[in-house]
Amino acid sequence: MKISVLIFKNLLLILLMSNINSLLAQGKINHDTNLKKTIEVLFATYNRLDSISIQFEKNKAQHLYLYRKPTSENVPKYNYDHIGYFSLEFEGDLYLLKKQYPMILEFLNDKKLLLKNGLPDKSVPVRLTIESNNSFLRKPIYASSVFARVNKNRMIEFMKLLHDNYNDSITPPKDSVLIFQAVVDKAGNLCQTEVLQGNKNNFYDYLVNNYKYYTKNMLPKTSSYIGENLISPYLASGRPLNSIIDIYVRLNSDSTFTVTGNGRGRKLKLKNFTEDPNSPLALY
Numbered sequence: 001m002k003i004s005v006l007i008f009k010n011l012l013l014i015l016l017m018s019n020i021n022s023l024l025a026q027g028k029i030n031h032d033t034n035l036k037k038t039i040e041v042l043f044a045t046y047n048r049l050d051s052i053s054i055q056f057e058k059n060k061a062q063h064l065y066l067y068r069k070p071t072s073e074n075v076p077k078y079n080y081d082h083i084g085y086f087s088l089e090f091e092g093d094l095y096l097l098k099k100q101y102p103m104i105l106e107f108l109n110d111k112k113l114l115l116k117n118g119l120p121d122k123s124v125p126v127r128l129t130i131e132s133n134n135s136f137l138r139k140p141i142y143a144s145s146v147f148a149r150v151n152k153n154r155m156i157e158f159m160k161l162l163h164d165n166y167n168d169s170i171t172p173p174k175d176s177v178l179i180f181q182a183v184v185d186k187a188g189n190l191c192q193t194e195v196l197q198g199n200k201n202n203f204y205d206y207l208v209n210n211y212k213y214y215t216k217n218m219l220p221k222t223s224s225y226i227g228e229n230l231i232s233p234y235l236a237s238g239r240p241l242n243s244i245i246d247i248y249v250r251l252n253s254d255s256t257f258t259v260t261g262n263g264r265g266r267k268l269k270l271k272n273f274t275e276d277p278n279s280p281l282a283l284y
Contacts, residue, residue: 028136038107043132045103050082052130054108055140061108062088063141064097085265092179092248092262095197147234148184148245148263154230155259158214162257165210172203178249180204181269183281186240188215188229194270196246207249207259231261234282241282244268 031039043049048068055063066084086093088108097105125140179197182190190211195204215230226232226240234243244266250258268283275281 028134031135039130039132039135042103042107046101050131052104053127053138053141054130055125055127057125057140064088064104064108065141066101066104087262087264090246090248090262091250091258091260092196092246095177095179095248099197147266148243148261149232150245150261151228151230151232154219154228155261157218158211158230159257159259161214161218162207162210162259163255165206166251166255166257170202170206172201172251176203176251178203178207179246181244181246181266183270183273184231184233184243184245184263186226186233186242186279188226188231188233188240190231191242192270192273196269203249203251234263236282242276242279243282244270 042052049066050069051067053065053067054061055065057063064086066086068082068084070082086097088094094105127138127140129136129138177197178195180193180195182193185191190208193200193208198204211230219229226235231245233240235241243263245261245263246266247259247261252258266283268281273281
């Protein structure tokens with residue numbers, strides 16, 4: 001009995017020390033007058049926001065989390081609909097961020113943002129959470145590597161294919177942007193899709209048809225590893241599962257193409273999504 005009590009006390013002490021260390025790691029940040037005014041304007045403009053969380057890695061803002069004020073349909077206890085995530089290294093998210101929250105993007109583009117917020121100028125990842133009246137330094141959010149992703153070397157080949165096959169009659173005016181979400185099946189095929197920016201027109205068809213051609217005719221036949229595909233689905237212990245990815249496509253003024261994709265932090269946006277009960281969609 002005494003041994004059990006001793007173990008319990010030790011566990012309690014460990015938990016208390018852990019909480020104290022966590023609190024110490026969440027230091028409050030004091031802003032100067034100009035920065036305070038900027039933050040006040042941000043929250044007045046986007047009055048549905050509860051807080052803004054910016055994660056810095058290698059002295060650069062790389063991830064943005066926007067926490068909206070909870071409503072009766074949006075209770076944090078039951079879902080994560082109140083959290084908006086933007087990868088600041090994904091052109092698709094940057095495009096939508098500029099469209100939806102231009103002032104926040106301007107705020108993030110401030111080269112002196114680290115120094116203005118009193119953040120340490122070093123490569124250690126750190127997260128800055130900004131509220132209307134307070135700001136805190138917190139530990140970073142680490143995402144696992146198990147989400148749909150793009151093979152960068154294959155994507156270079158694919159973009160060259162798009163350029164080589166380009167024809168003015170089958171694509172829209174130059175400097176056109178298309179963003180869509182797709183279900184990536186276990187074999188790396190794009191199945192159900194939903195356009196987030198642009199339309200399902202000949203530009204969309206051109207991209208999808210070339211994607212099908214590339215995956216069928218240009219991938220090496222010698223490798224069966226799913227990671228060698230142009231786009232790989234979520235892998236659970238090496239086993240592929242149906243997953244989602246957002247894809248950004250831009251036709252540049254010189255007739256070249258920019259294509260990137262991101263599967264981290266995606267929310268399902270397919271309006272008429274139909275799930276295969278024998279092959280459920282992996283959402284994380």
